[in-house]
Amino acid sequence: MITLGLDIGSLTAKGVLLKEGQILVKHLIPVGYNSKKAALLLMDELFEKAKIKQTDVQKTVATGYGRNNIDFADKTVSEIICHGRGIHFLLPEIRTIIDIGGQDSKVIILDDKGNVANFVMNDKCAAGTGRFLDVMARAMETEIQYFGELALRGKNPSKISSVCTVFAESEIISLVAKGENREDITSGIHLSIARRIVSMVKRVGMKPPVAMSGGVALNVGVIDALQKLLETPVITTPLAQYGGALGAALLAEEK
Amino acid sequence: MKRIMRRYYTEAKYAKLLGKKIAWITSGGPVEPLIAMNIIPIYPENHGAMIGASKLGGKMSEFAEGLGYSQDVCSYVKDDITSSITKESPVPGGLPEPDMLICSNNICGTVLKWYEIQARKFNVPLFIYDTPFVHTEFTDEAREYVNEQTKEYIRFLEKHTGKKFNYKKMKKVGHLSLEAMRLWKAVLDTAAHKPSPLTAFDAFFHLALIVTLRGKKVVVRYYKTLLKELNERTAHNIGAVDNEKYRLLWDNLPIWFRMRWLSDKFASHQAALVADTYTQAWCGVIDLIDENDFLGTMGEAYTRIHLNVGVDQMADTIKTFIKQYDVDGLVMHSNRSCKPYSFGQYDIQKLIREMDIPVLMIEADMTDDRKFSESQVETRIDAFMEVIKQRRK
Ligand code: SF4
Numbered sequence: 001m002i003t004l005g006l007d008i009g010s011l012t013a014k015g016v017l018l019k020e021g022q023i024l025v026k027h028l029i030p031v032g033y034n035s036k037k038a039a040l041l042l043m044d045e046l047f048e049k050a051k052i053k054q055t056d057v058q059k060t061v062a063t064g065y066g067r068n069n070i071d072f073a074d075k076t077v078s079e080i081i082c083h084g085r086g087i088h089f090l091l092p093e094i095r096t097i098i099d100i101g102g103q104d105s106k107v108i109i110l111d112d113k114g115n116v117a118n119f120v121m122n123d124k125c126a127a128g129t130g131r132f133l134d135v136m137a138r139a140m141e142t143e144i145q146y147f148g149e150l151a152l153r154g155k156n157p158s159k160i161s162s163v164c165t166v167f168a169e170s171e172i173i174s175l176v177a178k179g180e181n182r183e184d185i186t187s188g189i190h191l192s193i194a195r196r197i198v199s200m201v202k203r204v205g206m207k208p209p210v211a212m213s214g215g216v217a218l219n220v221g222v223i224d225a226l227q228k229l230l231e232t233p234v235i236t237t238p239l240a241q242y243g244g245a246l247g248a249a250l251l252a253e254e255k
Numbered sequence: 256m257k258r259i260m261r262r263y264y265t266e267a268k269y270a271k272l273l274g275k276k277i278a279w280i281t282s283g284g285p286v287e288p289l290i291a292m293n294i295i296p297i298y299p300e301n302h303g304a305m306i307g308a309s310k311l312g313g314k315m316s317e318f319a320e321g322l323g324y325s326q327d328v329c330s331y332v333k334d335d336i337t338s339s340i341t342k343e344s345p346v347p348g349g350l351p352e353p354d355m356l357i358c359s360n361n362i363c364g365t366v367l368k369w370y371e372i373q374a375r376k377f378n379v380p381l382f383i384y385d386t387p388f389v390h391t392e393f394t395d396e397a398r399e400y401v402n403e404q405t406k407e408y409i410r411f412l413e414k415h416t417g418k419k420f421n422y423k424k425m426k427k428v429g430h431l432s433l434e435a436m437r438l439w440k441a442v443l444d445t446a447a448h449k450p451s452p453l454t455a456f457d458a459f460f461h462l463a464l465i466v467t468l469r470g471k472k473v474v475v476r477y478y479k480t481l482l483k484e485l486n487e488r489t490a491h492n493i494g495a496v497d498n499e500k501y502r503l504l505w506d507n508l509p510i511w512f513r514m515r516w517l518s519d520k521f522a523s524h525q526a527a528l529v530a531d532t533y534t535q536a537w538c539g540v541i542d543l544i545d546e547n548d549f550l551g552t553m554g555e556a557y558t559r560i561h562l563n564v565g566v567d568q569m570a571d572t573i574k575t576f577i578k579q580y581d582v583d584g585l586v587m588h589s590n591r592s593c594k595p596y597s598f599g600q601y602d603i604q605k606l607i608r609e610m611d612i613p614v615l616m617i618e619a620d621m622t623d624d625r626k627f628s629e630s631q632v633e634t635r636i637d638a639f640m641e642v643i644k645q646r647r648k
Contacts, residue, residue: 065630065634077641078634078637078638078641079634079638080638080641080642081638081641081642081645103631104631104634115645115646115648116641116642116645117642117646118613118642119613119638119639119642120616121616121634121635121638123589123616123618203601203604205608
């Protein structure tokens with residue numbers, strides 16, 4: 001049986017094709033403003049990559065912010081359950097998952113069977129979400145891919161006290177004006193978002209081992225800052241970005 | 256209900272012709288002496304709820320912000336200030352102007368400034384019933400302090416109506432008020448039945464009378480009928496939500512402008528919000544009132560209501576409800592307006608951890624629809640319900 005998992009986020013759309021518990025192909029494209037269009041394009045490219053036809057897919061499950069626009073999906077499931085399932089598949093020992101998404105950040109606690117036991121999400125504002133990092137990277141005129149590495153090179157992280165994205169941005173501008181160096185400021189930015197996440201982790205009660213799911217897991221600066229503050233290793237996988245889509249494909253396989 | 260409320264507001268509108276005085280009073284304020292004195296109580300907060308339900312809250316808050324009130328001020332305050340200027344209101348012509356204001360800070364400190372502002376605007380006397388916060392215990396000094404104010408309150412009413420206080424009627428009003436509270440409790444208690452014959456959304460609706468008119472006969476009559484109806488439903492196992500499978504507890508004020516949407520959303524997961532901490536506040540202190548000495552005991556009762564006690568007690572109340580109503584999860588509305596209600600919610604979450612139920616936090620406001628994001632709330636509710644379903648398996 002072939003199943004498809006789609007994770008239509010606010011910034012990127014991710015898809016995973018699964019065949020008998022094995023990942024056939026995975027793919028990712030930016031979303032733009034029309035999430036349904038993005039999903040259709042993503043599917044076409046996925047099928048081409050896997051050299052299969054749409055009719056070969058038995059079941060589709062959609063997740064992510066755009067999930068409800070995907071009317072051709074057999075089922076929609078929230079990201080929490082999907083990330084939980086996806087990470088449990090990739091890293092079965094994990095009990096705490098951190099996902100920093102474009103609009104939402106979440107901390108998920110899994111039980112021994114990989115079921116979600118509890119979760120928290122950030123409150124309404126953009127602080128503590130992937131958006132915060134995007135805005136800050138732009139303020140520092142750095143490509144987001146290199147942002148984390150830059151942070152690692154900081155020796156004395158700058159103090160960024162504001163949790164508000166807009167205020168933090170102006171704080172950074174004044175730090176630059178004061179002559180603090182890029183690396184230190186960037187490092188401070190990463191610690192700032194990590195602090196927000198850590199307070200969420202504490203709220204649900206961390207259970208080690210901890211892993212990160214979602215695209216921000218590729219950012220070494222965030223991982224490093226989280227490890228320092230949580231005082232525990234934070235594990236990732238190269239497939240972290242596909243955690244949600246993989247979980248969706250696995251759930252499609254189940255029923 | 257609609258008829259009773261319409262009559263109430265119509266009577267208030269023509270109060271002058273009827274020779275009656277109008278007092279604006281806070282939702283937690285001691286209303287019974289007003290009823291005993293034939294004064295019509297008007298609740299700007301109830302009006303605020305109506306404004307919220309009519310989806311006017313965002314717009315009216317914006318107007319008040321234009322006058323210089325901060326974004327962070329309670330939206331009931333902003334709705335009221337706006338409406339008293341523009342007269343825009345779900346009640347034709349807006350609220351009737353007050354002859355006096357009665358403010359009790361047992362619900363929050365915001366009301367003090369709010370009522371001072373309105374006292375200046377309408378140039379009417381203001382009585383403040385000051386209730387000390389009950390961190391852990393209610394002391395004898397506190398009792399003496401509030402009882403003294405009850406006496407002062409009565410002198411205030413005598414002075415501004417020019418009439419002697421009617422102690423005989425007060426006795427009757429006291430009995431009726433207590434009876435109404437007992438009935439209200441009985442109404443809410445029916446939700447312990449599975450399936451629950453009513454949801455918190457129903458309770459939010461039926462609440463209006465116990466808030467505004469307790470002490471009057473019509474309230475007792477109304478809740479008696481309602482209770483009978485609910486008992487019939489439980490006898491026949493008719494639930495408020497089709498095929499109720501999951502039961503939830505709500506904390507904080509309702510989101511007045513999203514009642515329908517929320518109730519449909521939860522119902523789509525076969526979840527019933529069977530109880531809430533908000534509507535329970537109007538029957539939480541029954542045991543503190545002595546039926547035969549209402550005036551002598553109301554001070555303590557009004558001081559020890561849900562919003563005027565420490566988080567430990569709030570958490571205990573929530574624990575009791577979790578058991579009593581046998582709920583699968585707790586939904587907390589983190590209300591941008593109501594700080595005293597929302598401030599301790601994270602602590603409460605920690606304090607009730609032993610109950611081992613999932614907790615969902617929704618960020619919103621009771622009337623200001625600018626503070627509500629549908630897709631974010633939807634994602635959270637869906638995820639929360641999925642977790643609850645998974646735990647059941
Ligand atoms: S702050 Fe809360 S208690 Fe005070 S008036 Fe507003 S809603 Fe009521």
